[in-house]
Ligand SMILES: CC/C=C\C/C=C\C[C@@H](O)/C=C/C=C/C=C\[C@@H](O)CCCC(=O)O
């Protein structure tokens with residue numbers, strides 16, 4: 001795949017904001033569920049930065065543009081849309097009107113493609129209520145361009161407003177504040193404003209038969225009515241998490257913090273869309289045990305949404321910081337030991353990913369080179385866990401939380417509303433701690449630009465892990481001809497986090513005998529557990545151990561949920577075992593039409609169907 005025309009400043013975008021930059025976006029779109037398209041126009045306010053610039057360059061992917069109008073002269077402007085580079089889409093060049101002034105406003109009239117990679121359209125039968133269709137978006141990293149012609153680079157942040165017209169039976173939600181609705185006949189117009197500048201990947205929309213319940217002074221949870229009660233229960237701690245995040249990071253600037261619980265095909269645990277976090281229903285464990293994902297999305301209100309990576313090569317600045325803050329929130333709400341327990345628990349997954357990608361794979365660096373690489377292909381747990389490990393290491397180097405947390409506050413305050421890169425962070429850190437000689441020992445080059453596992457694993461406190469380590473040893477040492485050495489009460493008394501930790505350790509060990517798995521399941525009933533993180537690990541242990549009883553439940557589950565964190569490893573495990581390989585491929589071929597674009601795109605690679 002060539003990278004012709006893509007920007008040297010952001011290898012994932014054609015745009016050249018250093019020449020002409022979009023300063024405001026006005027979205028006016030109609031939702032057509034029959035054609036599976038959005039059609040209408042966007043109004044772009046534009047500022048010329050480079051006096052010699054004569055064109056505005058946007059990203060566009062499979063958009064059918066009918067005209068571009070200059071607001072002042074009302075005349076049509078010339079534009080050219082280049083041939084597409086596969087998943088990157090096309091370069092759209094618009095000739096600027098000949099005028100002295102550097103500010104322009106133009107409207108682009110267009111419609112998108114029914115297969116827009118940033119949208120998922122669900123038929124009524126694919127929803128919980130079965131009566132109404134459903135639409136939702138996922139624009140990170142570079143799918144906004146499949147819905148809106150825009151400068152699809154996180155280096156550009158704009159305010160946006162939107163008028164969305166849809167059937168009056170449905171509710172429209174966006175990553176913005178709803179200002180008004182007007183119903184005319186069977187159509188309803190919803191008007192939104194996002195007054196804090198955001199990058200294009202944070203524009204989001206959902207349309208469906210949605211209801212809400214208040215879960216805090218600034219929060220509602222939204223979902224189909226069939227699950228709204230369960231959602232309100234699961235996320236009742238949201239305000240506590242928000243307040244704790246504010247103690248760590250500073251004031252919350254986005255006004256409201258709502259949650260939207262999407263249908264199960266949503267590809268991610270959560271997406272930090274401002275004012276309206278999108279989450280997967282796989283968080284509905286029934287006991288609030290997976291609400292740390294909400295803490296993660298709340299943390300993004302600062303790390304990612306206020307301070308944004310300049311391009312996706314610096315994605316670790318978004319995600320490493322967010323995991324680090326998420327664990328601080330959780331630690332402050334439970335026990336300070338929890339932060340290290342969670343970090344320890346995720347280390348095996350980081351090791352597995354580094355092994356899978358290869359220890360010398362450049363995509364295991366903290367700062368990656370995305371020239372010619374689509375961000376969806378670069379996505380992994382590495383920026384999350386290697387990133388948080390680096391920050392936890394730096395915290396220890398400078399003397400602990402008492403030194404590091406005030407630095408974090410200053411970092412958020414200094415860079416809020418900006419897009420930055422790793423060098424900005426490094427300089428700020430070195431400047432802030434210039435009197436602390438311990439920072440001389442930090443090998444920035446190795447941490448940032450060497451592939452593989454982190455060069456140093458911090459001295460994590462292992463207190464909370466000890467009980468799990470003991471149980472793990474008992475289970476692994478057990479000769480399965482004898483009775484199970486662990487009583488069911490010993491596991492019943494564990495928290496969900498502890499069971500997840502324990503199962504992760506068993507998964508990392510050698511394959512287990514089928515007899516041992518049968519006996520373990522009789523005592524602990526892991527196969528019946530609702531918690532998705534437990535279910536996921538138990539299914540993987542079964543597949544790795546070639547336990548025939550895991551195959552059908554794994555296939556059923558990957559058909560039911562789209563969360564890539566679960567679906568991709570399960571498909572890879574099914575593929576790795578010869579007995580289940582053909583079934584996995586056949587199952588994928590039959591069901592890929594129901595998957596989100598990014599899920600079908602990546603799983604098809606995992607199953608070696610595409611390269
Ligand atoms: C080094 C990586 C470089 C670029 C990747 C950038 C973006 C990746 C793109 O595919 C979008 C990612 C969206 C992520 C959204 C939410 C995640 O935080 C969820 C994490 C996994 C889960 O819990 O399901």
Ligand SMILES: [Zn+2]
Nearest residue numbers: 296300319322
């Ligand atoms: Zn995140």
